[in-house]
Amino acid sequence: MNNRQRKQLDAQGYLIFKNLLSPSQIETLLARLEELWALEGDKAGEENYIEPGVRRLANLANKGDIFREVYAHPQVLEVVEAVMGPDIRASMVNARDVPPHTGVRMPFHMDSDKGRVRDEKGYSAATAIWMLDEFTVENGATAFVPGSHLLDKSPKHVLADLNASHPDEIIIEGQAGDVFVFNGHCWHAGRPNQTNSHRRGLLVHYLRADVPRPENRRQHLDAENAAALSAQERILLGLDDEPVKI
Numbered sequence: 001m002n003n004r005q006r007k008q009l010d011a012q013g014y015l016i017f018k019n020l021l022s023p024s025q026i027e028t029l030l031a032r033l034e035e036l037w038a039l040e041g042d043k044a045g046e047e048n049y050i051e052p053g054v055r056r057l058a059n060l061a062n063k064g065d066i067f068r069e070v071y072a073h074p075q076v077l078e079v080v081e082a083v084m085g086p087d088i089r090a091s092m093v094n095a096r097d098v099p100p101h102t103g104v105r106m107p108f109h110m111d112s113d114k115g116r117v118r119d120e121k122g123y124s125a126a127t128a129i130w131m132l133d134e135f136t137v138e139n140g141a142t143a144f145v146p147g148s149h150l151l152d153k154s155p156k157h158v159l160a161d162l163n164a165s166h167p168d169e170i171i172i173e174g175q176a177g178d179v180f181v182f183n184g185h186c187w188h189a190g191r192p193n194q195t196n197s198h199r200r201g202l203l204v205h206y207l208r209a210d211v212p213r214p215e216n217r218r219q220h221l222d223a224e225n226a227a228a229l230s231a232q233e234r235i236l237l238g239l240d241d242e243p244v245k246i
C-alpha cells in the first residue's frame with residue numbers, strides 16, 4: 001500500500017486492486033465453485049447460511065487448495081492488518097453468485113459481527129470481495145457508502161429503509177480478477193442482477209482475533225487439509241483457537 005492508498009483506506013474505507021487473479025486462476029476457481037454447487041445442491045452454503053435468491057458456498061478453506069492463495073493473499077492481508085492490527089482471523093470464506101435475472105437488494109449492513117462498532121482497540125472487521133465475473137451496475141455490483149466506518153453506527157440504527165439506495169452510495173464495478181477490500185464497518189449491500197450472466201465472487205470475511213467467532217463464522221478443516229497449511233495459514237484460520245460458545 002502506498003501513501004495515497006493508505007489515505008483512501010482511512011478516509012473512504014476501501015481499496016480496489018486490479019488483476020490480482022490471472023485468467024487461469026479465475027478459470028480454476030470458477031470450475032471448482034461450479035463443481036461444488038452441483039455437488040452440494042440445495043445444501044450449498046449451509047455451514048454459514050443460505051440466502052434465498054442467490055447461490056452461496058461456505059467453508060471454502062476446506063474445499064480446495066486453490067482458495068489458500070485467495071484468503072491468505074499478502075496484498076489483501078496488508079489492508080486487513082491496516083484496518084484492525086496484526087491479530088486477524090479469516091472467519092468466513094464464501095462464494096456468492098447473483099444468478100441471471102435474480103437476487104434481491106440486500107439490506108445495508110456492516111460485516112462486523114452483531115453490529116459491533118469501533119471499540120478501544122479500534123476496528124474489528126474487514127472483507128475482501130474477489131470478482132470472478134465482471135461486476136457492473138446492471139449485474140449486481142455491490143453498493144457501498146464510502147466513509148461510513150467513521151460514523152461508528154450500524155445502518156440499522158440510522159437508516160429509515162435499509163433496502164433503499166443511499167444518497168452517498170457508490171457501486172463497486174470491476175473486472176474478473178479484481179479485488180475490493182474494505183473496512184467491514186462500512187455500510188454496504190448486495191444488489192440484484194438484471195442481466196443474462198452470472199455475477200460470481202468470493203467473499204472473505206476477517207475478524208480481529210479477540211472477537212468471538214461462533215461455529216458458523218469459522219473454517220472447519222479435515223485433518224488432511226489442515227496438515228497441508230503453513231503455520232501462518234493455521235493462525236489465520238484460527239485452527240488452534242479455543243471453540244467459543246455463543
Ligand SMILES: O=C(O)CCC(=O)C(=O)O
Pocket residue numbers: 096106140141142143188189190191201203
Ligand atoms: O456480494 C455482494 O455484493 C455483497 C455481499 C454481502 O455484503 C454479504 O454477503 O454480506
